[in-house]
Amino acid sequence: MKKTLIASAIAAATISGSVMAQESNLPTVYGNIQYVLKHTNVDGAGSTIEHADNGSTLGIKHDHEIAPGITGFFKLELQGINADDKDSSNGIDALDEAYIGVKGDSFGQVWVGSDDSVYESAIVKIGNFHEVGSDIFGNYETGEGDLVQYMSPSFGGLTLAGAVQINGDGDSRTFGNKSYPYQLVATYAVDALEVSAGMDSNDGPGINNENSYGLTATYNMGDLSVIGEFQTRKDVNDIMGVMGVYTMGANQFALSYQVQDVDSTGDKNDTIILQALHNVSDNMYVYFEGYLSSADGATYYADPDGTTAAGDEQTIASVGAVYYF
Template identity: 60%
Template sequence: MKKTLIASAIAAATFSGSALAQMEMSASELAAKMDSMPTVYGNIQLAVAHRDVEDAGSEIGHYDNGSTIGFKHDHEIAPGITGFFKAELEFDADDKAGNGGLNAFDEAYIGVKGDSFGQVWVGSDDSTYESAVDEIANYYEYAALSVGGSYDTGEGDLIQYSTPSFGGLALHGAVQFNGDGDKGEKSYPYQLAATYSVDAFELAVAMDSNDGDRAYSSNVDGSSVNNENTYGVRGSYTAGDLRVTAQYQTRKDVGDSWGLFGGYSIGANTFALSYEFADADNTDEETSTITAQALHNLSDNMYVYVEGYLNNADSGVADVDTTDLVVGAVYYF
């Protein structure tokens, strides 16, 4: 009787151990499958903006300010070589009527990277020039009155490459492939950049050949103003919670622009102030913008902000001030 009970207990323990091992194997396989799935991320950005134009009245509106949902993934192709992709789709979170859901996209590319050769990626992404030099306009949430740079190459059909860092120095390049059937004319505009980082200081220089049509993969319609290159330089200094940036851009027979930026973080709060100025060639046109921002992080996934813009546009004939006041909130995951 006792021997039978002992044998039954051993059999039960053996069966339970086998079942547990199978369950553990299934959990391990499930975890591996989960690790192989792409990361899903996104945000909803909403803002209320009031604009006042000198001698032309004012308006107020509730806007979507760039809500997106995205997917990204990377995997090891071989030791030291990683393949990756990213796709970021846009939607309007403010309007219900007539809303088409996912109605546009911001970024979509694939690529490979490795410690020994750097990174190459193909598709739609922020361009090499924009990433290297045009920091100030891209910093702010609303930025409708920011000056920005006078470069034409868009963000679509780009083939981009960045070298590894050689003691803080990295080289970057991009070519846009505009084929026969694409919007605009067949062309291959290119961008080149070099960035150097040492301790708290960053320096970047870049150029854009501007060989393409602005109507291609750009938010600006019409042909390029001219075929002259755009050149830019940026210097930034970061000391703890303080970041200071100065940048300058120029294009022959178009004009020059420059800007100064300062940002400081205190706990959950960030404050930023900048001045941008653009001077057109061959005309008396001048544009300047003063921008201030106060941003508060409510949590790791949500922040609110207030931005104010004062823009002065002097055409040589008329001098017009435009003021924007924006209150916004962003939830992201």
């Protein structure tokens, strides 16, 4: 009887340990639903109001130890949910990110697939910060698909990164012409200061093959962070921006200014953005964002499809909520 009880206990412990091991190796499922109510007014061209899905996603990710100090990982993130209106939604119908890779403390990490490029991640801080999104972003062309990317470990605060996009004969964006645009980025972090410098070769069937160059600096002073950004590309445009972000408990306040000079026309446009964000809980936040944009030419449309009259001044007022897990 005792032997039977002991055997049963051992079997139960073995099964329990096996289940726990399997559970610890399960992938992580994550996602979010994002809603925004946005009012857009273009001087001389009317106004619109819209309740929209602002980028809801559903994803899965996983990593595991291949060998001591070496980890394999993958991520798959889907979007196109259109959570604001089921009549216009076909479910999840678009890809945001999908990649696999390996990483280690001694050699850094390398990953392959669709992801934000190393240039975008390091340089485009202001354009990526806001919820609704600025009309001024970047002047580079290398996309987020068919990428092979690498990031080194930190060498005394210095991190190096690179990416190459493999555009083969069958890729629609190359019009049957092979191309291999690449990016290089160096980031140096010391104490409260972080500085990143990057370039994109822009090789391919774009505006031209002139390189894009970018420089971003971030200085953290406790609850206050200040970011400066500059991007340039010959015969395309120059982009400059500055942003301050202040956190106060569960609240975040941000003010930014961006200006873009277009080389081909000599026109200039600029945008001021104010954000107030409140973290309701660990899984939910709400926000207000106000945008004021002006341009030398009539480049703004009240209708998102660009089918109405245009104007040279635009204001956007938006309120939104995000639930994520």
